Amino acid sequence: MNGWKQLSCHGLDQVLLVKMTSCDKSSYEFIASDLELVWSESLTAEEAQSRCKNYNPRLEAPLASIIDHIMSTVDSHCTDVFSATCDEQHEIKIELKNDFSGGIPFRWQFICGKSEQKAQDVFLSPVGRLIMSLQITNDRLFDLIKRKDEEIRDYKEFSGVTVSRQYLETEEFDQDRFNDTLRRSKEYQNAINKDIISILTSPSVNNRMSQLESDISNPLPTLQSDGKDQGIHAKIKGRSRLRRPRNKRAPAKGVEIESDNDSPSDKEVKETAVVRYKPTSTSSKSSSKKKQVDKRKKLF
Template sequence: MADQAEWIRRWQPTLSSQPWKILRIDDTLYLFKTHFGESSYAICLCDFQTIYHEKVENQNVTRRCKSLNPKFEAPLSRLLSHLSQNIQSEEKQCQWSLQKQTDEDGEVVLATIKTQLSGLPFVWEFHLRKAAEKELQYQLLFPLLAMVGELGRRQSELKRLLEAKDCEIQDYKTSGARVSRRTLETLQFDAKAFTNEMNLSQKFEQVVRNCQSRAFELPECRELYKQVMAKDAFLNRRIDTADSAAVDEDSLFGLVSSLEESGQPVKMPDGTRDRTSTGSWSNRMPSSLVPESMSDGSKRRSTSKSPDISPNIASLAPSSAEIEMQTRAALAKRLESEAEKEKSKKKKKKLL
């Protein structure tokens, strides 16, 4: 746990780890996330069917600013700071508009924002291109599944704590203790009654009706998304040979992706090999955000079928004849050692 806390403290969050935020444009809901660096920015936009993305660095940011705002001059850091503050702010400080276009490279979503900078109108355009289809899984579906599982685990833990607290309160009452005010007294927690009440609640109906806007509405949900992505990044970090034994069962998903990328067979808890795992999802970025050499390598891995036995392991695996010879040699060595011990014992007895 200490190693994990230290790793997360030093970890540099990426665009993937940023939580999704809700964006409403002309009565249409979207999700978006951004990541601003010292000299660059990256943005993703999701319409619940496709993810669009863009990353702009260094002088390209300045050039776009001059083309859109000819009279505006400012350092790159201030420009990025202004964009970050207006986009990431909970308050509506900018006006959004979306327009889909098509050029020679494919579909482009032109996202335009209009804000005020030092009392002057400021315009910015994001030229977002369509990401790979699997990005919707890596950036949204898999993290949401992990969030559902974690929220269920936390709910069970909270129920257990409430029941323990009720037992403690009942013990106090049996000993004659009483609350100072009757308004502070509560009924004993009933998990089944609580579940039925929540299922029939009007708020539950509202959540189901507006699931697209409610998933990341609460700050707690956005924070949990960040923690899920950070946990996945930690589980999929580079693991040295000496540390591999320290990986627990909770890191199975990350371990599966690490083994598959290295070409090793993956065994599930039931002893079967998993041939359908898709690898890590937190650190998979749109192709335009990944170096060309890495994206080519990932394509090669995804199209190739995982072998039943890793070539490296197969070349090192001893044959049955070699195993038998090694066993005989070990047995002979053991018998020889025992014989020497018996001789030394006899010599000691003669001396006595």
């Protein structure tokens, strides 16, 4: 369980959003919020083991199995096994009562204090980053579709390529028409009219937000080039060269490609250098041909 889950508890009028994370199934962090206040609790392995003995003295099970049982119960949306109380100091206690494996009675209590985090930091900032990532993905996909249409158009106009199966042929992508059709669809209307709790607890949103958290904590190495119309830079023996994509002509002889590691003086020399060609005249070509013909006549 890594995303937000909806939790209804006896004793509370409002629905809580809860999130429980555990890296090694021994310690855990539990966060609860009503979209106004945020409560949290963090337990180490020793603290979790001590609490388990206090509430379940007859239970003998590995701590990892106990943490897994608690997380699966929270994830199952069982409303009849949770109860909650909130005191004047804004401390909330959420109690869990159900059966452990084998029918053994099980009891647990989350004792959450008011967190210094605000609901804006817990929900608004991640949602804002999610919107930006989806916008970048959307723009990249639109650009890719348009370039694919140009590629298909080139095949049809200059190579005479046709589709072997007629049902596979599609019209060229029109972004305005696509957006208009999407906004009129029932799926789009249902999505934009959902309440905030349903959106935050959606599996697809939770998966995307978990991926963003992973990208922030462990960022991937950035690419030097997006590979659209440029070659891929590769460092060979300490120098950066440009590999030509396929179907690209090589530069003329004598023309040097500017390297990323060139000094400013080298770049100035390359910019001011003049490439001189020594064209062969038509008369010299014809004279050489005549000499070859004369040699052949002498042989006969």
